[in-house]
Amino acid sequence: EEYLLKQNFVDFDDLLLLSNLILENDINFAKEQSLLYNYITVDEYQDTNTLQYKILKNLCCMHENITVVGDDDQSIYSWRGAKIENILNFQNDFKNVKLVKLEQNYRSVGTILQAANNLISHNEQRLGKTLICTKDTGENIKILKNENEKDEGLYIAQEVKKLLNSGVEAKEIAILFRVNALSRAIEEAFMKKQISYKLLSGMRFYERLEIKDLISYLRLILNPSDDLSFKRIINRPKRSIGEKALKNLEEYAKKRQISLFDALCESDGGVGILTTKKAQNEANIFIQNIHTLKSYDNAKKVFDNIEELFKIKDYFSEQDDGDERIRNLDEFYANLREKLKEDPKASLEDLLSEISLLSDQDNLDEECVCLMSIHASKGLEFDYVFIIGFDEGFFPLNSEENLEEERRLAYVGITRAKKFLTISVANSRFYHGSRANINPSRFLEESKLINEKSKNQNIQKTSFCKGDLVKHKIFGIGRVVEVNKSGKEEKLNINFGGIMRVIMASFVEKAV
Template identity: 40%
Template structure:
């Protein structure tokens, strides 16, 4: 063993060393977040080459991204002081492509076969739909269906369409698509892996050749494998193959795109004498963060089991903030970021993580208002998203029908059968006459200058714009935006979006309505719609930071996997939002949501904030919200409530009396709406069994670091802790706390019917009961 590799092996912890130096047998390495799985994989390959004397060409290493594959090759080269050439290290699709290029004849492909990217694939499908006279089916939906079938290893002939008309139609499109690809010598990404797997099945001699060649197969991120990828691995691995799989079942969060977490459990059953090694020492996060993550994920039933730990000390407690609404939540987060930066810390080490893309808007607005640069990682800023730009284009046409850019964007969005030839006719007429497209459209419709089908489609569009203008005339801005989103068909159109994106796009459209409901027109010379459109255009400015710049990172929890930050804000942790409403009644979905929360928590290295809002605007309407069950599942001793006044925090455990959320005043602590006894102590009592439902004596007054126990000095309106009050929406309750000063004073009221709520005092409308 070279001195360099020997020193590197000595630096590994015992389980890492056990995995790296395991004898040539099948092994499953359950690698927790931040436990050094890439180090183990690269050291394992170096060990095989230098100690086990495996030739580089006998090793196949498979991962999921080109970036991960490049990093693996680089690290191996550094360990062995040699070029990694000869090693087969790549993605599933990259390895499959290499095989098909070498064995194109056996695979039934032309030697010069071409690869279709996703855009090429959809163009081909669009042509097939046009040949069938179908101008309503979305090419992306057909592509999603075909790709999903290929991920399951299914050809068109394998699809059971009995009794399913839509499925029969899609299967027929799949057959036509297969035939078109065959004629053109083309393969898409899914076909690369499907056809290379068929090589193993249909060409046993070729499969056996590669079984003898690849004596060692290593797989990264094994929890993300789908049905076809796992079948490909099983077919390639022979009885003499050393299969080394590394993954974390607790970080399997891509079930919506075909990943099968159960592959990790099947691995133990399907490969004899498999050695299971657990990497549990975390090199990223503090002990408190890891303890919280362990306790949370322990609520999932189907796990291989592990317990993350660190020798870096407990660190700071997790800070929990109960916001009045999403605007208050965003203000709090951005103020914390300002304080972080003012202390000399880099903004790039801060991440705001959310479940849904639509949540980014409130944070973007606050960041821009305070001139803090930010980057939406792996996505677009709110007003730059396609569905938002579509809705805004409709509104621009309502405000100004002569806006040609808006006209071009939505004249056939959603698709209404208006072809390119018809649009080119409009453009030619507009150029010749120096007119807008809308003016030409109106003239042609009035003069009968369009063929029947085109006249019908364009007439329908013109009628829609006219109806939107009429419906919005004199109406509040929120109503105008609502009508545009609904009547245009955008919401229905995007709800059918493939690849699991439809729900998020609809949420974004709903958030646009919320933005309109909260918009304040500060320019009295502009009508509200024009002012709002100007606001949206300005918000699509230059606040977006470049990759690598010192700017705050905003991203969904799915985008955060594999990343880490010194300070993390996990926001919107509310029932129905996180976990999502769809997952609450489905155990498998709920467990994946919990794994997503686990991923979010373990992104934090030093400081973690968790926040939720007690009310949230949904489609322009303020609705009560309650803290997520995931907060309940974090041990109370790891949580500290954050208060607005000064820098003082309050440990959650100090507020407890027999259950999370039960404070010195009885049943109902913070966020207590809906989980047994008004708090979190007894979930079986949720939704309607609140001890506070019967009249109770007023709680005793107490000294508080957060408010004067008698009258708050400023902004309390004469109200006192312990006083019984009435609220227009929540009914009767008792004041239990105050915090903040002046216009930002908040009051905590324990309501008989709604549990404990924090309300902005100047907006609460409380009256003595």
């Protein structure tokens, strides 16, 4: 903020904050501005936030000539401040409102629209509309049932390969997911099948910051002479080793013709090189931890202890997008352990070599299959769409996530498909770093794509009370502390051994 003031700059947030502040505090100025505009039109109104709403109200204070366009069923950005109430309450906020429903759909075939209509009808917070198909009925939506994410990735890669070989353009194929970490298995399968792909609005799995950091730790453990890896992670997490200290260390290493790690060891943790006692202590701990992990005779011991020694997940958990980065790290750890189960004799070097082959592949082909989160897919359309991870706990996400917004997000994903839609579920997936058995998403039943019997899911119908003991597939046994109503479901505050979690009732069952 000090820099912005000094430079006389404003950022995007300031544009809203300051504009609203001026309009709110000076009614005459607000009236002047309102008279400058005879008509106001707003697109994507379902994505507006509170400040934008206030600005619009002030700009309409001398008239109410305003038209807004939006789809309340596609309001999926509450996590960045969007308020669905803005579009739901529009008819109450302004006078003489005329509501025009645009229900004719020119994108998708009938089977896709029917599933979308069935699903979204379960939401209570909506104005209400039914998409009307202008195309043929089309092919039935395909449900893939896989054993795990590896089988899912390989099967989808095979299906995509068939489509490409039959003449389908790569740009007409999209793989969508609710959780970014799920892209890992798809990416690996695509690389093995030599399918060109691009990850929209996101980094490839092995290019993500936290994954590159963890790989650098593993490379340094394997080869302490790897200066690139050393420089990447020596101060992540923070070890009070700044740029000046690192430069001093580089000069020392160059003079002695040794690696940076050896220079740190030879100087007894940077004595005479690092400027503070704290940095020297941190350096000695770093050296000791690297030596400890390097001494292990198998890769499993390294994976089991690296987190405890270096606290990599703790470091990333403090960042704004920490939850997403932790999910990616958990996926990476779990994938390595899975590879060790398949080949117990695999060394750390073997595993890193395989990762290098996967992560170093260049994708220079402009004709690529698109991989993206459903959030990133909004506004796009494809002939062939695969939605992966359509499982409870992944879609909808567990606990705090708003169920109606999750349903809107699924609606958006389904309606990206023009001709063919495939939805993929699995019997088990990595969850918080370990493998867990899971059930198909309730959204499949709500879309009438499967019935209750085929769903093989025991959704808890019984109401819960404060004090009930409940069982969760991941968190184990807990006690209900508070029960709240959330739409058609109950939201439970549960104490799992001293850790409080908010979980939808359908994710747990009574323990006794």
